[in-house]
Amino acid sequence: MxxxxxxxxxxxxxxxxxxxxxxxxxxxxVRAAHEVAVVVSAxxxxxxxxxxxCQALSPLHDAREYDTVxxxxxxxxxxxxxxxxxxxxxxxxxxxxxxxxxxxxxxHGKARIERIExxxxxxxxxxxxxxxxxxxxxAGFQGIGPDGRVTTLGRGGSDTSAVALAAAIGxxxxxxxxxxxxxxxxxxxxxxxARKLDRxxxxxxxxxxxxxxxxxxxRSVEMAMNHRVRVRVLSSFQDADETxxxxxxxxxxxxxxxxxxxxxxxxxxxxxxxxxxxxxxxxAAAIFGAMASENINVDMIVQNLSADGTTDMTFTVGKxxxxxxxxxxxxxxPQIGYAEIETDANVAKVSVVGVGMRSHxxxxxxxxxxxxxxxxxxxxxxxxxxxxxxxxxxxxxxxAVRALHTAYGLDAA
Amino acid sequence: MxxxxxxxxxxxxxxxxxxxxxxxxxxxxVRAAHEVAVVVSAxxxxxxxxxxxCQALSPLHDAREYDTVxxxxxxxxxxxxxxxxxxxxxxxxxxxxxxxxxxxxxxHGKARIERIExxxxxxxxxxxxxxxxxxxxxAGFQGIGPDGRVTTLGRGGSDTSAVALAAAIGxxxxxxxxxxxxxxxxxxxxxxxARKLDRxxxxxxxxxxxxxxxxxxxRSVEMAMNHRVRVRVLSSFQDADETxxxxxxxxxxxxxxxxxxxxxxxxxxxxxxxxxxxxxxxxAAAIFGAMASENINVDMIVQNLSADGTTDMTFTVGKxxxxxxxxxxxxxxPQIGYAEIETDANVAKVSVVGVGMRSHxxxxxxxxxxxxxxxxxxxxxxxxxxxxxxxxxxxxxxxAVRALHTAYGLDAA
Numbered sequence: 001m002x003x004x005x006x007x008x009x010x011x012x013x014x015x016x017x018x019x020x021x022x023x024x025x026x027x028x029x030v031r032a033a034h035e036v037a038v039v040v041s042a043x044x045x046x047x048x049x050x051x052x053x054c055q056a057l058s059p060l061h062d063a064r065e066y067d068t069v070x071x072x073x074x075x076x077x078x079x080x081x082x083x084x085x086x087x088x089x090x091x092x093x094x095x096x097x098x099x100x101x102x103x104x105x106x107x108h109g110k111a112r113i114e115r116i117e118x119x120x121x122x123x124x125x126x127x128x129x130x131x132x133x134x135x136x137x138x139a140g141f142q143g144i145g146p147d148g149r150v151t152t153l154g155r156g157g158s159d160t161s162a163v164a165l166a167a168a169i170g171x172x173x174x175x176x177x178x179x180x181x182x183x184x185x186x187x188x189x190x191x192x193x194a195r196k197l198d199r200x201x202x203x204x205x206x207x208x209x210x211x212x213x214x215x216x217x218x219r220s221v222e223m224a225m226n227h228r229v230r231v232r233v234l235s236s237f238q239d240a241d242e243t244x245x246x247x248x249x250x251x252x253x254x255x256x257x258x259x260x261x262x263x264x265x266x267x268x269x270x271x272x273x274x275x276x277x278x279x280x281x282x283x284a285a286a287i288f289g290a291m292a293s294e295n296i297n298v299d300m301i302v303q304n305l306s307a308d309g310t311t312d313m314t315f316t317v318g319k320x321x322x323x324x325x326x327x328x329x330x331x332x333x334p335q336i337g338y339a340e341i342e343t344d345a346n347v348a349k350v351s352v353v354g355v356g357m358r359s360h361x362x363x364x365x366x367x368x369x370x371x372x373x374x375x376x377x378x379x380x381x382x383x384x385x386x387x388x389x390x391x392x393x394x395x396x397x398x399x400a401v402r403a404l405h406t407a408y409g410l411d412a413a
Numbered sequence: 414m415x416x417x418x419x420x421x422x423x424x425x426x427x428x429x430x431x432x433x434x435x436x437x438x439x440x441x442x443v444r445a446a447h448e449v450a451v452v453v454s455a456x457x458x459x460x461x462x463x464x465x466x467c468q469a470l471s472p473l474h475d476a477r478e479y480d481t482v483x484x485x486x487x488x489x490x491x492x493x494x495x496x497x498x499x500x501x502x503x504x505x506x507x508x509x510x511x512x513x514x515x516x517x518x519x520x521h522g523k524a525r526i527e528r529i530e531x532x533x534x535x536x537x538x539x540x541x542x543x544x545x546x547x548x549x550x551x552a553g554f555q556g557i558g559p560d561g562r563v564t565t566l567g568r569g570g571s572d573t574s575a576v577a578l579a580a581a582i583g584x585x586x587x588x589x590x591x592x593x594x595x596x597x598x599x600x601x602x603x604x605x606x607a608r609k610l611d612r613x614x615x616x617x618x619x620x621x622x623x624x625x626x627x628x629x630x631x632r633s634v635e636m637a638m639n640h641r642v643r644v645r646v647l648s649s650f651q652d653a654d655e656t657x658x659x660x661x662x663x664x665x666x667x668x669x670x671x672x673x674x675x676x677x678x679x680x681x682x683x684x685x686x687x688x689x690x691x692x693x694x695x696x697a698a699a700i701f702g703a704m705a706s707e708n709i710n711v712d713m714i715v716q717n718l719s720a721d722g723t724t725d726m727t728f729t730v731g732k733x734x735x736x737x738x739x740x741x742x743x744x745x746x747p748q749i750g751y752a753e754i755e756t757d758a759n760v761a762k763v764s765v766v767g768v769g770m771r772s773h774x775x776x777x778x779x780x781x782x783x784x785x786x787x788x789x790x791x792x793x794x795x796x797x798x799x800x801x802x803x804x805x806x807x808x809x810x811x812x813a814v815r816a817l818h819t820a821y822g823l824d825a826a
Contacts, residue, residue, distance in 0.1 A: 016469055053493055056429055058500040065499070068507050069492035072485035079482035080466055086478070087471040094481050098511065099561060148512060 002172040003035040007162035010044035011179050012236035013077050023084035026135060030090050035125040037136040037169065039162040040081055042073025063108035067152045074139035082137045092135040093124065097142040097150065104143035104151045111151035113143055116168035138165060159220035167227035174229050176216060177236035182246035183215055185410040186263040190398050193411040197261060201251040204261045207353040207387045211264040224248060251355050259356035259363060260408040263401050266349045267394055269299060269316040272325060276310040276339035283336065287313060290332040296321045300382040300391060314380055316391065319345055348397040351389040352404060364388045370407035376400050415585040416448040420575035423457035424592050425649035426490050436497035439548060443503050448538040450549040450582065452575040453494055455486025476521035480565045487552035495550045505548040506537065510555040510563065517556035517564045524564035526556055529581035551578060572633035580640035587642050589629060590649035595659035596628055598823040599676040603811050606824040610674060614664040617674045620766040620800045624677040637661060664768055672769035672776060673821040676814050679762045680807055682712060682729040684792065685738060689723040689752035696749065700726060703745040709734045713795040713804060727793055729804065732758055761810040764802040765817060777801045783820035789813050
């Protein structure tokens with residue numbers, strides 16, 4: 001007997017038939033004597049419609065009212081799934097963020113969960129003082145702020161809700177049902193020989209998630225790592241057993257560590273190069289302060305020294321932030337005093353990720369050699385303890401990913 | 414300056430353009446320095462879709478989960494209207510039943526409002542301690558039960574929400590915006606010469622509402638009468654001024670009382686006749702006890718004594734309750750001991766309503782004569798202090814209504 005959180009995304013609850021399927025899947029866990037909480041998203045398409053209405057009424061709409069409107073999507077799903085569970089004989093009760101409550105900060109539209117009061121849910125999941133255990137059907141993506149108003153966590157926030165709930169109620173596992181059957185060594189649409197990983201560490205998952213493997217939301221992985229929540233990613237459209245999917249766990253739980261676990265890529269970034277910046281202290285602070293004050297995230301940063309006492313600064317920003325980044329740099333030109341700005345949105349970031357890098361030399365070199373063999377030019381390099389990322393021309397993305405997948409011995413036998 | 418509640422039904426907020434129109438209408442009241450609370454229904458069609466989903470998943474769905482699902486319709490409208498108001502420069506904030514809170518009993522799906530805590534809303538509507546007065550946009554049709562779960566008031570409950578809110582915050586008036594421009598002497602689709610009434614008493618409105626004039630929900634009129642809330646019914650699709658629509662007020666406020674204010678009719682009832690019931694004490698209790706235990710409302714009741722020591726009992730029930738009424742009577746036949754049951758769903762109830770009846774004799778006789786002149790047979794008669802109702806064959810409904818409208822001098826000049 002275990003206590004588990006099951007999370008189903010929008011495509012898994014897209015219509016009444018799929019909600020019935022989810023109910024059957026939940027019922028199987030209940031019949032196996034598990035204590036179950038389910039976290040659900042809005043039915044696919046619903047959130048987009050609600051967001052569209054808010055935007056149509058006012059491009060600069062009040063985030064508090066946006067949250068009030070958008071949070072209804074998950075509320076509908078909780079009630080419908082509770083009804084579907086009851087219909088097949090499973091005790092169930094829906095819970096909105098304000099009812100549990102799931103306390104968040106006041107950052108409407110992108111709130112962070114601060115505290116979940118899970119005791120009453122656990123009491124019901126265990127069936128204490130009741131005729132039978134009761135499945136808790138919890139609205140993902142939402143909470144309640146300090147002012148008593150509904151908050152939402154931002155797109156993809158239901159993963160975070162599920163992990164946070166699992167931490168709050170001391171769940172043995174958090175199963176994230178999605179439209180893929182696990183985490184792969186890379187995107188199987190690009191490398192048909194990509195292998196599903198049975199286990200992956202939080203750190204690796206975090207790097208994979210943040211560089212474009214869109215399986216789990218980054219914040220949910222961070223939260224799982226911080227609270228040591230065992231997360232399993234598996235398909236809501238396939239039969240599952242205890243060994244299905246990919247388990248995201250502490251590095252210590254992975255016995256046979258691969259040097260490289262996966263190859264990730266992202267086409268969502270754009271490159272900015274600032275030519276001939278005076279090479280003096282405070283210049284980086286001036287450039288990235290201009291970005292920060294516009295709330296623009298900067299990713300890869302490289303600085304090259306020139307002979308003439310100036311320097312070239314290259315960095316990447318989200319593609320959608322590029323126009324604002326450009327405008328902010330134009331405005332800051334008097335303070336920074338650069339010669340010119342070049343931008344290139346036609347780039348891709350390709351990353352090699354693996355906890356085994358810590359103990360193995362030559363990982364980066366394998367990457368550079370494999371790319372050189374295909375005549376792929378590396379524009380920017382950045383590294384972390386368990387990751388090497390390069391920026392290349394976007395046209396070479398698939399070629400680079402396939403070459404690296406082979407170079408690191410990841411292709412299926 | 415006045416404190417007013419404005420209520421908009423589903424057709425008035427059916428799409429974004431109509432929500433913008435509602436915002437303009439609210440803005441006009443705010444600019445006239447009124448303190449404004451707005452009560453809204455779900456966008457037209459939304460509630461039906463949500464109800465349909467619940468029924469499709471389980472015909473006997475849990476009313477608590479039904480309420481959770483269905484209450485989202487109003488929640489969406491509150492957020493969207495608040496955004497639309499802010500967009501045109503009007504301070505506004507949405508409020509769900511649980512936030513105010515609007516306390517109800519635990520009768521999910523048909524809850525009754527018990528108490529509304531309006532102080533915070535009033536403070537904001539007055540703009541106390543704020544930069545500007547804030548319009549309260551309140552979700553109709555919903556509240557929160559004693560167990561902290563969302564409740565709904567049953568179909569049409571938003572009228573009741575509006576009147577209850579008006580009573581709670583001491584509003585000077587409750588304006589109900591709907592798709593008709595007021596209360597008429599009868600249905601203008603049947604009698605083109607029907608006149609709009611400037612004022613009507615609570616008692617008359619109650620009789621008109623309960624006999625089929627579908628302008629205001631019966632419970633909302635009862636509540637208005639109990640709390641002496643001045644209710645105005647007016648069109649959301651026409652320009653309005655202080656004299657638009659029909660004001661529903663205390664009888665004392667109506668100076669020129671008409672003997673008869675309106676002619677109402679309903680085709681929603683069916684007639685049940687039980688032949689040759691033993692004429693002994695307790696027999697009516699046996700029959701109507703059988704109805705009550707099935708939760709079937711009985712309306713008109715007539716008992717005729719026969720010569721042979723038996724009696725015939727005739728009464729009406731809602732058309733949709735007829736099969737269950739029939740079954741209950743079949744089951745109770747051993748106790749009641751009747752000879753046979755006849756039912757007729759092809760009937761209509763036509764009613765003449767007016768507070769002036771109290772002081773004028775001959776009102777009923779005018780009705781009987783007018784119907785007799787058209788050879789319309791009266792099957793059942795029932796009367797109250799301010800109403801005379803007759804049951805006739807449904808085919809004669811329009812003929813009867815027109816004849817009565819003329820007979821009581823209600824036709825427009």
